[in-house]
Amino acid sequence: MQFRGFWVIQTVSTTPFNDQKPGTSGLRKKVRIFQQPHYAENFVQSVFDSLEDFAGQTLVVGGDGRYLNREVIQIVIKMAAANGFGRVIVGQGGILSTPAASHLIRSAGAFGGLVLSASHNPGGPDEDFGIKYNIGNGGPAPEKVTDAIAARSLVIDSYKILEAADVDIDLIGTSQLGAMTVEVVDPVTAYADLMESLFDFAAIRAQIAGGFTLAFDSMSAVTGPYAAEIFERRLGAPAGTVMNGTPLPDFGHHHPDPNLVHAKQLYDRMMAADAPDFGAASDGDGDRNLIIGRHSYVTPSDSLAVLAANAHLAPGYKAGLKGIARSMPTSGAADRVAEKLGAPLYETPTGWKFFGNLLDAGMATICGEESAGTGSDHVREKDGIWAVLLWLNILAVRQQSVAAIMADHWATYGRNYYARHDYEAIAKDKADALMAALRGALATLPGTGNSGGTVKSADDFAYTDPTDQSVSRNQGVRILFEDGSRVVFRLSGTGTEGATLRVYIERYVGPDGDLGLETGDALAPLIAAAQDVADIAGYTGMDKPSVIT
C-alpha cells in the first residue's frame, strides 16, 4: 500500500476469470457476470497490463448509459489513477457514443479509451454489459492487443485501484484525483461540430424548412442527446423528430438493435400512408444505423454502395474516395461502385478494427458492414449519425426520394439481393460442430449442384492486412455459385448467450435483370441450399432462423 495524502493506491489480490477473451467488439457479458467481485477490475487491469508507456498520458472514458455504466466508470477512473494515467476525460453523466469517443480520443491526442457498451445488445440488470478498449487512433484495439489482454486475464493476480470518494461525473469541469486530472466534458458539442464540418448543414436545413420530413429513432439509447442537438436544434427539424430520445439504463426494455425486427416502431411509421420522407435509427452506443425511406427499406450493404457512389456530393468528401472497404459478409454492391469510381475495394473480416489500418494508411475513405455499420476516415469507428447525415446531404442535393435513388442505383449497377438469417442461442458445441463439418466439406463442394445452383468455389475466408501483412484466418465459410450468388456462414463474435450462427445470402442481378423482386422470393433457392448444405436443422433443431434482416 502506498499512502499519498488522503487517498490510497490499493493493490488488491485477485484470481483470474477464464472468460475474458474480448470478442468482435471487446468483452461482452451478462451484467450479473460483470457484477461478480473483481470481474470488471480484472479486465480493466488486464487491459492496462497489456499496454506500454502510458504513464502521465490521457485516457478517454464513457459509455452508452446502460445499466452498470456509472459504477464501472468510477472503477475505471480510480484504476486509471492508480495505474499512472495523467488525465482521464469522461463524458458528462458517463455518456459518450462510440463514434464520439473515437473523435475525442483522436482530438485530445489520448493514449486510448475505454468505451462501456454492449452495443446493440439489450441492457438492464438481467441483460448485457461490455467494455471495449480503443487505441490512440480512436479505433478498436487490433487483434494483437486483444490477444494480449486475453492472455493477461488468465494469469492476473492483482489489480491497482485508488481508494477515494467517487468523482462527480455530472458536473462539467476539471478536478484532481490523486496525481491524475479528471476532465468531465460535454459529450455532444465536439461531435456535432465535426459533423457540421463534413456535411452541408445549410442545404439540409433548407430542405427541412421546405417541408422535407424525417424521423430518427434513438431507441432510448445513447444517440438521443446527439440527435436532438443535430437534427432538431442545428438542422431545424421539429421537436418530436427524434423518437425515444432519452437514454435509459434498460433502453426502455427494448433491444437497441436498429433492424427491421427491433426498430419496428420506426418501420411501421415509415410504411404508413403518412410516412415521413426519411427514417433512420441507431443502436445502443450510436455506431450502427438503419435507413428507411418512405415505404422503402435500404439494406446496409446497399446503403454503403449508395453512400460511396454519392459521397462526393457532401463537402467533406468532394475530393472523392481513396478506397472503399467492406467486411467479407457484406454484399458486393459496393464493389461495383468502386469499380466504376476506379477506387480500390478491400474485403476484410468482420469487425471494425480491420478497417482502422486501411484508414490510417490513407487507403480507404469509406467503410461499411452488413451489420448496419458505415463510417469514414473522420473517426475510427462506424458512425450511425454520420451515415444518416450523409444520406440527408445526398437527398438535399439530388432532390429525389430514397426509393428513386435506390431504383436509379440498381439500374446503373445492378442489384445485390441480400438477407442475413440468424440462428440465436444455439448450444456452442453444436454450432462449432456445424462449422467444423462445413469446413471439412469445403474441398468436396465445388462442381456440385443444389437448389442454389452449381458451386464454383468454397473456402474459409482468410485476410492478409495489406498494411502490415498480418494474417487472420477462419473468418467465415464462403460458398460461391457459378452465377455470382453466394452463401456465407460464420459464428457471431458479439452474442452473450450460447452461439449465434449467421447465414448471409446474396444473389446478384444485373441492370437488365429483374430488379423488382421481393427479396425472399429472389433468395428462396439459395436459402434452401444453405439450410441443406450446412444441415442447420440437424445441428440446431431449428427449422427457421430467429431473426431475418
Ligand code: G16
Ligand atoms: C461489432 C463490431 C462490428 C461487427 C459486428 C459483428 O459491432 O464492431 O464491426 O460487424 O460486431 O457482430 P457479429 O460478430 O455478432 O456478427 P457492434 O456494433 O456490436 O460493436
